[in-house]
Amino acid sequence: MDKPKSMIMVIFGASGDLTRRKLMPALYLLYKLKKLPVNFAVLGVARTQYTDEEYRERINLQLHRFLKAEDLNESLIDSFVNMLHYFSMDPSNPNDYLHLQPKLLELDTKIESGEHYLYYLATPPSLYGVIPQYLKNVGLNLDKGVRGKKRIVVEKPFGYNLDSALELNNVYYKDAFREDQIFRIDHYLGKETVQNIMALRFANSIFEPVWNRNYIDHIEITAVENMGVEQRGGYFDETGTLRDMVQNHLIQLVAITAMEPPMAFNEDSFRDEVAKVYQSLTPLTEKDMHEHIVRGQYVASENKKGYREEKDVDPLSRTETYVAMKLGISNWRWNSVPFYIRTGKQMPTKVSEIIVHFKPTPFLLFNCSDKQCPTANQLIIRILPDEGIVLKFTMKVPGAGFEVKQVAMDFSYKSLGSLPSEDAYVRLIEDCMIGDPTLFTRSDAVEASWRFFTPVLNFWETHPEIPVYGYPAGTWGPKESEAMMQEHGVQWINPCKNLTNTDLYCEL
Ligand SMILES: NC(=O)C1=CN([C@@H]2O[C@H](COP(=O)(O)OP(=O)(O)OC[C@H]3O[C@@H](n4cnc5c(N)ncnc54)[C@H](OP(=O)(O)O)[C@@H]3O)[C@@H](O)[C@H]2O)C=CC1
Numbered sequence: 267m268d269k270p271k272s273m274i275m276v277i278f279g280a281s282g283d284l285t286r287r288k289l290m291p292a293l294y295l296l297y298k299l300k301k302l303p304v305n306f307a308v309l310g311v312a313r314t315q316y317t318d319e320e321y322r323e324r325i326n327l328q329l330h331r332f333l334k335a336e337d338l339n340e341s342l343i344d345s346f347v348n349m350l351h352y353f354s355m356d357p358s359n360p361n362d363y364l365h366l367q368p369k370l371l372e373l374d375t376k377i378e379s380g381e382h383y384l385y386y387l388a389t390p391p392s393l394y395g396v397i398p399q400y401l402k403n404v405g406l407n408l409d410k411g412v413r414g415k416k417r418i419v420v421e422k423p424f425g426y427n428l429d430s431a432l433e434l435n436n437v438y439y440k441d442a443f444r445e446d447q448i449f450r451i452d453h454y455l456g457k458e459t460v461q462n463i464m465a466l467r468f469a470n471s472i473f474e475p476v477w478n479r480n481y482i483d484h485i486e487i488t489a490v491e492n493m494g495v496e497q498r499g500g501y502f503d504e505t506g507t508l509r510d511m512v513q514n515h516l517i518q519l520v521a522i523t524a525m526e527p528p529m530a531f532n533e534d535s536f537r538d539e540v541a542k543v544y545q546s547l548t549p550l551t552e553k554d555m556h557e558h559i560v561r562g563q564y565v566a567s568e569n570k571k572g573y574r575e576e577k578d579v580d581p582l583s584r585t586e587t588y589v590a591m592k593l594g595i596s597n598w599r600w601n602s603v604p605f606y607i608r609t610g611k612q613m614p615t616k617v618s619e620i621i622v623h624f625k626p627t628p629f630l631l632f633n634c635s636d637k638q639c640p641t642a643n644q645l646i647i648r649i650l651p652d653e654g655i656v657l658k659f660t661m662k663v664p665g666a667g668f669e670v671k672q673v674a675m676d677f678s679y680k681s682l683g684s685l686p687s688e689d690a691y692v693r694l695i696e697d698c699m700i701g702d703p704t705l706f707t708r709s710d711a712v713e714a715s716w717r718f719f720t721p722v723l724n725f726w727e728t729h730p731e732i733p734v735y736g737y738p739a740g741t742w743g744p745k746e747s748e749a750m751m752q753e754h755g756v757q758w759i760n761p762c763k764n765l766t767n768t769d770l771y772c773e774l
C-alpha cells in the first residue's frame with residue numbers, strides 16, 4: 267500500500283484533549299519523518315471559535331508542551347502549523363455540514379488534494395453515529411475517482427453497549443461507508459511492544475510449544491495509571507473504566523496473548539484470529555459477576571482528590587475508576603487457564619504489562635535461598651514504561667550446598683539504543699493514510715467484545731447493591747481484588763516487586 271500524494275485530514279473534536287495531546291504531536295512527527303502526503307492539510311473542526319491563526323498558535327504552544335525536547339524543531343513546527351486550518355461548526359447540527367462542504371472544496375482547490383479526505387472522529391462518543399450520517403447527507407462520504415478516497419477513523423469506545431455498537435455498525439456506518447473505509451482505532455495495537463508480542467510468540471519456536479493450558483497456570487494483565495481523570499471528568503463519568511479501558515485495550519491484550527497463529531500477517535488473517543478469541547470468551551454467569559469482578563472508585567487520600575471531587579463528576583457518582591476481573595477462554599488451548607486483568611486510575615504507578623505464569627515444577631528437589639522458595643517461571647512482557655521482556659527462572663546459588671533462587675533474564679528495548687516510539691498514534695495514523703486496516707478493530711470483533719461485556723454493564727445497572735469499593739488514591743485498588751485471586755491460590759504481582767532487573771526501572 268502506497269502513501270497517497272495528497273490528502274485533507276478533517277479532525278472532528280479539534281479543540282479537545284486527544285487532538286492536542288496525541289493527534290497533533292503524531293502528525294508533527296510524521297511530518298518530521300517526511301511521511302505525510304506531499305499535499306497535505308488538516309481541517310480542525312469543533313464548536314469553539316478560532317481563526318486559522320489562533321488555532322495554529324494554540325497548537326504551536328501545545329506541541330511545545332507535549333513533544334519531547336529532542337523532537338522540537340522551531341522551523342519545522344512553523345511550517346507544520348501552516349498546514350493547519352480551522353472551521354467552527356457544531357458536528358451534531360446537520361445544517362452545519364452544508365457549510366463544511368464548500369469549506370473543504372476551497373481547501374481542496376488550494377492544496378489539490380483531489381478530494382481525498384480522512385475524517386477523524388475525536389469527539390465525545392455520543393457523536394460517532396451522527397457524524398457519518400451527516401457527512402453522507404452532503405455527499406462527503408463518496409469516493410471521487412481513483413484518488414479521491416474517503417476514510418473515517420473512529421475513536422474508542424465504539425458504542426456504549428452491544429445494541430449501540432450493532433446500531434453504529436449496521437445503521438450509521440454501513441449506510442455511509444464500506445467496512446474497508448472504516449478504521450476503528452484502539453491505540454494499544456499501535457504500541458510497538460504490543461506488536462512485539464506477536465513476534466515473540468510467532469517468530470520464536472521455543473515459546474509456542476509451552477503456550478497453552480498444559481504449561482501455563484494463569485495469565486495476569488495490568489494496565490494502570492497514576493493519574494486521575496484530569497480534565498475528562500464529564501466524559502469519564504458517563505463512560506467508566508469498563509468501557510474506557512477494559513472493553514477495548516485490555517481485551518486486545520488478551521487477544522494478542524491468546525490468539526492462534528494467523529495464517530499470514532495481513533488484515534484478514536490477523537483480525538480473524540483476534541475475533542475468534544473474543545468469540546471464545548467464556549460467558550460470565552451472575553455468580554461469576556459477583557465473585558470474579560471487582561470494581562472500585564478512588565477516594566481522597568493525602569494530597570490527592572477523590573474521584574467524586576473531580577471537575578464535571580457527579581458528587582454521588584458510582585462510576586468505576588478501577589476494574590479487576592477473571593476471564594476464561596473456552597477453547598482447546600486455554601480451557602481452565604484463568605486470565606486476570608486489572609486497570610485503574612490513581613494507582614501507585616503507571617505501568618502496562620502481561621505476566622505469563624507457568625506451572626510450577628511438580629516437586630522441588632532443592633533448598634530455597636533466604637527462605638524464598640522460587641515460584642514458577644514467569645515471562646513478563648512490559649508494554650510501558652521501560653519496555654522489555656523478562657524471563658524469571660531458578661538457578662543454583664553458587665557455593666556449597668544446593669540452594670536455589672529465582673533470577674531474571676531480560677531484554678530491554680534500551681539495549682537496542684532506541685526506545686520504541688512512545689506514541690502509537692504515529693504508527694496508526696500512518697496506517698490510516700496508506701489504508702492498511704490490519705491494526706484496527708473489525709466490526710465482528712467489536713461486537714463480540716460487547717457481547718461479552720454488555721451483560722456485566724446490565725448486571726451492575728440492575729443490581730445497585732453490587733459494591734463499588736472505595737480505594738485511597740495512590741494505592742493498588744480494593745483489597746477485594748486480591749481475594750478474587752486467592753481462590754486460585756495466586757496474587758497480583760505489583761510491578762515494583764517483580765522486576766529485579768535495574769534497567770526495568772520502577773517508579774515506586
Ligand atoms: N484524551 C485521550 O487521551 C483519549 C481519548 N480517546 C477518545 O477520544 C474521544 C475524544 O476524547 P477527548 O479529546 O479526551 O475529549 P474532549 O472532551 O477533550 O474533546 C471533545 C471534542 O469534541 C468537541 N465537541 C463537538 N461537539 C461536542 C459536543 N456536543 N459535546 C462535547 N464536545 C463536543 C469538543 O470541542 P467543542 O466543545 O469546541 O465543540 C472537543 O474538541 C473520546 O471518544 C475518547 O474516548 C481515546 C484515547 C485516548
Ligand SMILES: O=C1O[C@H](COP(=O)(O)O)[C@@H](O)[C@H](O)[C@H]1O
Pocket residue numbers: 489491510511618
Ligand atoms: O484510551 C485511553 O487510554 C489511556 C491510557 O493509555 P496509555 O497508552 O497511556 O496506557 C487512558 O488514560 C484513557 O483514560 C483512555 O481513554
